[in-house]
Amino acid sequence: MSRTDRDGAFFRGEGISLRFGGVTALQDVAFAVEPGQLQAIIGPNGAGKTSLFNVITGLYPLDAGEILLDGARLTGAPTHVVARHGIVRTFQNLEIFANMTVLENVLTGEHLHGRYGALDALLRTRRFAREERRLRQQAEEALRFVGLQDVLGQPAGHLPFGSQRLLEIARALGAAPRILLLDEPAAGLNVKETEALGGLIRRIVDRGVTVLMVEHDMSLVMGISDRVLVLNYGEVIASGTPAAVQQNPAVIAAYLGEE
Amino acid sequence: MLPLREHTHLLGLGLFALGLAVLPFLLGNEYYLTVLIVGGLNAILTLGLCLLMGYAGQVSLGHAAFYGLAAYTSGILTATWRWPVPAGMAAGIALVLAVASLIAVPTLRLKGHYLAMGTLGFGLIVYIVFNEATALTGGPSGFTGIPKLSVAGWRPASDRDTYYLVWAAALLLFLGAQNLVRSRLGRALRAIHASETAAASLGVDTQRYKTAVFVLSAGYAAVAGVLYAHYVTFVSPGSFSFHASVQLVTMVVLGGMGSLWGAVAGALFLTVLPEALRAVEDYDILIYGALLILCMMFLPGGLAEGAERAARWVRALRRTPQEEAAP
Numbered sequence: 001m002s003r004t005d006r007d008g009a010f011f012r013g014e015g016i017s018l019r020f021g022g023v024t025a026l027q028d029v030a031f032a033v034e035p036g037q038l039q040a041i042i043g044p045n046g047a048g049k050t051s052l053f054n055v056i057t058g059l060y061p062l063d064a065g066e067i068l069l070d071g072a073r074l075t076g077a078p079t080h081v082v083a084r085h086g087i088v089r090t091f092q093n094l095e096i097f098a099n100m101t102v103l104e105n106v107l108t109g110e111h112l113h114g115r116y117g118a119l120d121a122l123l124r125t126r127r128f129a130r131e132e133r134r135l136r137q138q139a140e141e142a143l144r145f146v147g148l149q150d151v152l153g154q155p156a157g158h159l160p161f162g163s164q165r166l167l168e169i170a171r172a173l174g175a176a177p178r179i180l181l182l183d184e185p186a187a188g189l190n191v192k193e194t195e196a197l198g199g200l201i202r203r204i205v206d207r208g209v210t211v212l213m214v215e216h217d218m219s220l221v222m223g224i225s226d227r228v229l230v231l232n233y234g235e236v237i238a239s240g241t242p243a244a245v246q247q248n249p250a251v252i253a254a255y256l257g258e259e
Numbered sequence: 260m261l262p263l264r265e266h267t268h269l270l271g272l273g274l275f276a277l278g279l280a281v282l283p284f285l286l287g288n289e290y291y292l293t294v295l296i297v298g299g300l301n302a303i304l305t306l307g308l309c310l311l312m313g314y315a316g317q318v319s320l321g322h323a324a325f326y327g328l329a330a331y332t333s334g335i336l337t338a339t340w341r342w343p344v345p346a347g348m349a350a351g352i353a354l355v356l357a358v359a360s361l362i363a364v365p366t367l368r369l370k371g372h373y374l375a376m377g378t379l380g381f382g383l384i385v386y387i388v389f390n391e392a393t394a395l396t397g398g399p400s401g402f403t404g405i406p407k408l409s410v411a412g413w414r415p416a417s418d419r420d421t422y423y424l425v426w427a428a429a430l431l432l433f434l435g436a437q438n439l440v441r442s443r444l445g446r447a448l449r450a451i452h453a454s455e456t457a458a459a460s461l462g463v464d465t466q467r468y469k470t471a472v473f474v475l476s477a478g479y480a481a482v483a484g485v486l487y488a489h490y491v492t493f494v495s496p497g498s499f500s501f502h503a504s505v506q507l508v509t510m511v512v513l514g515g516m517g518s519l520w521g522a523v524a525g526a527l528f529l530t531v532l533p534e535a536l537r538a539v540e541d542y543d544i545l546i547y548g549a550l551l552i553l554c555m556m557f558l559p560g561g562l563a564e565g566a567e568r569a570a571r572w573v574r575a576l577r578r579t580p581q582e583e584a585a586p
Binding site: 057059078079080083084088089091095096097098099100104107108109110111112114116118120121122123124128132135171172174175 | 265435438439441442443444445446447449450452453454456457458459460461462463464465517
């Protein structure tokens with residue numbers, strides 16, 4: 001952990017362990033992310049990358065360890081509470097709301113930021129109208145940011161695959177996250193789309209959002225990440241700058257062997 | 260765009276209300292009115308069920324139990340205990356809301372088929388109580404002597420009055436449901452329908468929302484229940500059986516799952532259809548079943564989708580002659 005003092009890190013996990021019956025998915029995993037950083041998590045299939053995301057977001061209960069954000073303990077918090085702390089994710093196997101339009105998907109992403117209740121909605125109060133207008137403007141802004149401004153009214157399920165990936169990101173941005181977890185954002189994208197995605201992710205980081213990204217595409221990972229964490233069989237085997245990780249013999253042996 | 264949409268939605272409801280208001284003057288037979296009253300009660304039931312099933316994606320196979328619980332409670336309190344009718348009705352609705360909140364906690368942890376089984380079990384238990392608690396409910400032969408509805412000195416003098424009352428309630432509940440659905444709360448419900456995991460990841464407290472919509476949906480059934488009890492003045496277990504629950508689900512599905520208009524259309528269609536089929540007695544069940552199968556085969560999105568398609572077709576038809584006329 002070169003320049004960062006791990007105890008003081010903005011967002012960190014310590015000693016995280018997760019078991020499914022006799023299978024160990026994560027063993028004593030630690031990570032630390034500084035604000036405004038893009039940290040990639042890589043590793044062979046089954047290394048525990050998505051499991052780590054699921055533990056962070058409260059989808060899986062962890063067996064041991066701590067997750068801390070800005071000193072607050074998030075360990076074991078239910079998923080919607082984790083989101084309230086500003087940690088929002090996308091999904092490897094798209095979880096788009098196919099029963100809604102593109103715009104409604106992003107509006108749903110803004111769920112936590114709508115400042116009106118059931119009574120305002122029922123009585124169509126002025127506050128309702130004002131808040132809906134504001135949410136809509138922000139949603140349109142998020143869609144413009146990812147380049148989906150021309151398909152606002154389309155059913156989300158009808159979008160091509162690549163656009164659905166972008167929609168997931170726009171929806172997550174609608175939640176105005178402090179930390180964005182991207183689970184294999186480039187999976188299924190072609191070279192050109194992946195390149196554009198790299199630029200988009202960098203622009204998200206430039207906005208001050210801290211990003212954790214699970215990804216298999218090595219050129220994307222090495223091209224845009226500030227730091228890389230390497231998992232193998234549920235354990236951290238290396239962590240550092242992309243250059244340092246690429247030189248690491250343990251990583252080369254486990255994963256980048258062919259390069 | 261938003262305010263405009265607001266107006267179109269209100270306009271649609273207003274036109275529907277107008278149609279309902281003049282309808283009694285066009286019907287020659289008083290009997291049709293009673294059919295439409297039942298249709299209105301069913302519309303209230305399906306609106307609630309549509310919020311739960313169509314929007315939040317949670318199945319209930321026990322909704323007739325809430326309907327019956329409210330009807331029996333208000334009936335017994337006003338007939339046996341001599342409570343004033345409004346108090347009995349309020350108590351009936353309150354009891355249903357309380358029961359729904361209680362069973363929501365364990366039930367909504369279940370998903371899909373298991374949730375359906377859980378609500379089915381609840382419906383059966385309530386049905387058995389209606390049948391077996393004879394001292395209280397009159398048992399299988401039913402409970403009689405429920406006073407007619409009266410609120411603050413006003414009582415419906417005719418079926419026409421009751422018709423207006425029931426449909427006024429239905430339209431008010433429609434408006435409420437529509438406003439709720441077209442808000443961040445409605446979006447949260449639809450998000451739960453599509454992906455509970457994704458909804459929770461965006462900060463939606465899925466358990467809380469599912470409980471709330473379940474209780475609300477039971478509340479709609481309760482309103483229908485108390486109106487029913489004091490309109491018919493007689494309740495018996497048969498009206499609130501498993502079969503009745505399935506009938507309600509059928510109405511919602513036939514109408515079109517994700518549409519409040521569909522829910523009302525489904526309720527009206529399946530209330531009026533059996534009456535219309537009386538003419539071909541003996542074969543009515545066959546035709547009824549065949550119609551359901553045909554609807555599901557050709558209109559998987561329900562009557563709501565059918566109406567949408569018809570509208571598109573009419574528009575296309577109107578366009579063609581003009582295009583032909585143009586040189």
